[in-house]
Amino acid sequence: xxxxxxxxxSTIHGSGFLEYAREYIYEFFTxxxxxxxxxxxxxxxxxxxxxxxxxxxxxxxxxxxxxxLNEVSNPIEAVGxxxxxxxxxxxxxLLLKRLQEGNLLEPIRKRILQDGVPYLxxxxxxxxxxxxxxxxxxxxxxxxxxxxALSLVPFxxxxxxxxxxxxxxxxxxxxxxxxxxxHALPDRPPxxxxxxxxFLHVRGDVATIGGIYPARLFxxxxxxxxxxxxxxxxFLLKQ
Amino acid sequence: xxxxxxxxxSTIHGSGFLEYAREYIYEFFTxxxxxxxxxxxxxxxxxxxxxxxxxxxxxxxxxxxxxxLNEVSNPIEAVGxxxxxxxxxxxxxLLLKRLQEGNLLEPIRKRILQDGVPYLxxxxxxxxxxxxxxxxxxxxxxxxxxxxALSLVPFxxxxxxxxxxxxxxxxxxxxxxxxxxxHALPDRPPxxxxxxxxFLHVRGDVATIGGIYPARLFxxxxxxxxxxxxxxxxFLLKQ
Numbered sequence: 141x142x143x144x145x146x147x148x149x150s151t152i153h154g155s156g157f158l159e160y161a162r163e164y165i166y167e168f169f170t171x172x173x174x175x176x177x178x179x180x181x182x183x184x185x186x187x188x189x190x191x192x193x194x195x196x197x198x199x200x201x202x203x204x205x206x207x208x209l210n211e212v213s214n215p216i217e218a219v220g221x222x223x224x225x226x227x228x229x230x231x232x233x234l235l236l237k238r239l240q241e242g243n244l245l246e247p248i249r250k251r252i253l254q255d256g257v258p259y260l261x262x263x264x265x266x267x268x269x270x271x272x273x274x275x276x277x278x279x280x281x282x283x284x285x286x287x288x289a290l291s292l293v294p295f296x297x298x299x300x301x302x303x304x305x306x307x308x309x310x311x312x313x314x315x316x317x318x319x320x321x322x323h324a325l326p327d328r329p330p331x332x333x334x335x336x337x338x339f340l341h342v343r344g345d346v347a348t349i350g351g352i353y354p355a356r357l358f359x360x361x362x363x364x365x366x367x368x369x370x371x372x373x374x375f376l377l378k379q
Numbered sequence: 380x381x382x383x384x385x386x387x388x389s390t391i392h393g394s395g396f397l398e399y400a401r402e403y404i405y406e407f408f409t410x411x412x413x414x415x416x417x418x419x420x421x422x423x424x425x426x427x428x429x430x431x432x433x434x435x436x437x438x439x440x441x442x443x444x445x446x447x448l449n450e451v452s453n454p455i456e457a458v459g460x461x462x463x464x465x466x467x468x469x470x471x472x473l474l475l476k477r478l479q480e481g482n483l484l485e486p487i488r489k490r491i492l493q494d495g496v497p498y499l500x501x502x503x504x505x506x507x508x509x510x511x512x513x514x515x516x517x518x519x520x521x522x523x524x525x526x527x528a529l530s531l532v533p534f535x536x537x538x539x540x541x542x543x544x545x546x547x548x549x550x551x552x553x554x555x556x557x558x559x560x561x562h563a564l565p566d567r568p569p570x571x572x573x574x575x576x577x578f579l580h581v582r583g584d585v586a587t588i589g590g591i592y593p594a595r596l597f598x599x600x601x602x603x604x605x606x607x608x609x610x611x612x613x614f615l616l617k618q
Contacts (some may be wrong), residue, residue: 149550149551153549174461186563233559255483258381273519274519274520276518277427277551277552278511279558279561280472280512281560281561284522287519287522300551302549309387310390310539310541311575312539312541313517313518318517318520319518321470321518322521336551359603
């Protein structure tokens with residue numbers, strides 16, 4: 141039943157907000173009969189109103205209606221009635237904390253997995269669709285009671301995945317090192333590194349990589365591999 | 380009473396482990412009469428033994444004895460008897476979690492602030508010396524019950540501080556953006572960005588920037604400033 145479109149990011153260099161993904165999002169919405177989107181702006185540190193407004197301004201141009209979760213009097217009811225849920229990027233810790241405080245995780249999860257409501261995620265919203273936020277890139281600016289996410293898929297994603305610049309003189313950990321540190325701990329799920337412009341599409345038990353670049357797949361105890369756009373990753377759903 | 384040497388990192392590009400900081404560390408130890416160091420390797424994801432061995436191998440060459448907190452039967456007693464405590468880098472979340480689980484935060488804090496035991500921190504060990512780990516760069520590979528750190532100083536540090544490359548096409552947040560997101564939340568302490576090769580020295584109520592590069596100081600509601608090496612930052616201690 142599940143229908144997920146998980147974007148690495150909302151914007152790529154030299155392109156407007158959501159512009160690069162317009163075709164994918166449009167197809168995802170229309171194929172699934174979506175006309176109205178419930179947008180969750182909770183990852184934004186500055187202005188929930190401003191963020192919802194930015195998304196509405198774009199999606200209405202494409203023919204879709206947008207309601208912000210910040211605009212409804214009862215968020216749990218709004219989730220229960222949503223035709224489609226879109227969680228945008230920002231700070232993943234802040235996003236998770238606000239959803240935890242609003243008791244919204246389980247209602248959203250139920251809506252997606254049991255009712256088959258389409259889910260669009262971007263950046264932090266993509267982290268949130270996975271098993272946990274353990275592989276976010278964000279700064280932990282707020283504390284969350286735990287790091288468990290929606291578990292719409294049984295593995296982790298690292299959005300904005302970036303290759304290590306070969307001539308860097310910076311000694312901070314590279315992205316690959318960070319993910320390998322996660323996998324140095326026992327019993328950790330796979331991590332799918334999604335480069336900017338790349339996405340994961342899930343329909344029921346079928347998962348496919350799409351977009352501009354290959355993804356990079358880290359599985360504990362196995363060699364890391366490049367996954368070209370168009371590849372089937374359905375085996376990752378069977379954990 | 381407090382005596383702190385807080386390094387941005389243990390290694391700079393093109394130089395061996397702790398090599399760039401040898402002069403500063405040597406002076407810090409000898410001025411404070413340190414001959415034996417209790418090393419805390421908890422931030423390391425791979426091997427506590429290996430990490431302690433690496434530090435011992437270096438510091439014994441300089442004439443100091445090293446015991447690893449991983450080598451003692453009673454860590455709390457070892458902290459109580461330590462002549463100097465050195466917390467090394469790695470993953471800040473793992474470090475904090477292990478110290479929380481071992482009930483070691485308060486004993487270490489007491490030792491440094493009440494007994495005047497010298498504290499050397501590097502990277503994650505520098506994060507840990509501050510008010511909280513909210514401004515670490517690390518991936519949250521484990522969950523901690525809270526993000527409160529040792530509060531040896533009443534502000535935050537961002538180690539491995541890095542300027543935004545002017546020609547980057549990556550859309551992930553820059554370090555400056557991340558720190559500004561932290562400051563978008565109410566009542567947050569200052570954040571001192573320490574570039575690699577730079578350190579903060581604290582003796583009692585006097586704090587000084589040292590090392591190769593200027594530091595970068597973020598104070599909520601004020602303009603961000605560059606702080607040249609040699610500058611006095613004692614006002615940051617009076618919060």
